[in-house]
Amino acid sequence: MKNSTYSIRDLYEKRIVSDEEKSFLAEYDINQYFRPSVSTDIAAFTIKNKNEENYRKEEKASLLILMVKRGTHPFKDYWALPGGFLREDESIEECAYREIVEETNIKPISIKHIGVFSEVGRDPRGRIISNAFTSIIYDGEGEIISGDDADDARWFEIILEVRDDVYYLSLKNGDILLEALLKESKNEFGIKRFEIIESEGIAFDHAAIIGSALSSLRKDVLDLEMLFDFLPEKFTLLSLQRVQETILDKELLTANFRRKVMPYVEETDEYVTGAGHRPAKLFVRKELSE
Amino acid sequence: MKNSTYSIRDLYEKRIVSDEEKSFLAEYDINQYFRPSVSTDIAAFTIKNKNEENYRKEEKASLLILMVKRGTHPFKDYWALPGGFLREDESIEECAYREIVEETNIKPISIKHIGVFSEVGRDPRGRIISNAFTSIIYDGEGEIISGDDADDARWFEIILEVRDDVYYLSLKNGDILLEALLKESKNEFGIKRFEIIESEGIAFDHAAIIGSALSSLRKDVLDLEMLFDFLPEKFTLLSLQRVQETILDKELLTANFRRKVMPYVEETDEYVTGAGHRPAKLFVRKELSE
DNA sequence: CAAATAGTGTCTCTAAGACAATATCAC
């Protein structure tokens, strides 16, 4: 693990610290204020193609989220987002990153902090403040999974229906079906929140975290930049389009999508053949100068 | 203070908690994991007109941020964002809201969580995790200020110059000049962060928090919806335009701005007179059905 | 009347969306 981004310590060294301040710090009692536990929970997403009946028809894809089955109380045997407690020597981001790597054995390209869940009573063990992250994972071999931490970790297919501000969320893995009913609203501080109306089989308030993560993902994916995280280095334009379509749950016109992404990609001289139709050119992501 | 948005406790009551889980919880030791201190820091913004020389010329406006002078170590006599430690019986949002009200005696229309600052070593007192918020405050009478908490609280004029990804930030109040040099970059996790290159007179890593807050504000203000928070109930379209211009530090064409905001506002039959030119109609915000 | 803002109309350019038409491969 590398050091943090910037070292605030360098700044402190420049500052002249008086003897008075030094003795203040020496006697400072961190226990005088209330201290909660702090954790991170990560909504890790990937996209997987479904197999189709027709040999030359393009596969449909689904959006998957990683969930782990809890082996201990509370919410034993419920499914939860992967995550864990903050350690003394790491930042929130380092904690989130570490937890994903422990859980999936894969180093994600990026993580994104999407909110803090700190309601009093959200965890029956006491005051635990959760920092929610999203992370995109390219599951090339479909082999990820099963870290050292949890009893059971699996990818769940996300089926989401949004009507008005109500989210009907289903997570499916084989026979396992988790469901939640969420309502997006603003609280008294004008902050957008997901209220849990129903939550079946999902631990804590994690259904609300998943709602926030999906909402954030759908907003971010309009930027195009993040689509690449779901795919290998070389990809076809249709596979890129399928990523956005899967996340937005909306079909797009190839001609228009192609025109829109052109500034972000560079063509190679390789092609995908053997698909029973005109071969598609492989593209790579273009490094933008900004 | 109202209760939290949704009660996760209702969900817990529906869940059947086994005797085994009850005894687990009874014996659960919250001290087994490391617990940091948790605080909130708020970048509270307002807009104030400057007085101009010419009687009929429209006043220019500046964007102001609230800072408090620290009365205790560490960083005694430095200027910091208002904020404070999380209490046992409140959420992060409630804490931020409470701190603003204590500091300004004004209830802000909305607050927004913009990030978590958790780098090891960011506070010489020990491990303190800061939740950063922005808040818009309408300073109708210019009377706010001076809560019960800080030695000295003042509005500072923000002068910001952005070149490439470098932020040249100056905060001015009379003879007091605070300066910082920030660089926006992505850390190893792909998360955007402000690195502090120089920070004169600003406590802790608060210069970086201000950078994030300004960056977030500039993005949000494109939405138009939040412009209204800076103004009284009735306003002229030019004053609304000045808000966006001040935040973006960019002049706009009245004709185009007028067309763009029309769906968001409703006209009244009142006018502003006595300004030495054609009187401006007063508008109110239109409640959108969404 | 001069100076300043209030407010309207219109032209251009760009980007998004819809859709038609052609290209190429594997069975």
Add this chain to the structure above:
DNA sequence: GTGATATTGTCTTAGAGACACTATTTG
């Protein structure tokens, strides 16, 4: 050839930006 995706081109429409022009008030 058939059926599928690959790729290009074009038309329409909506919105942003630039700018010209008229309206109205007060010293």
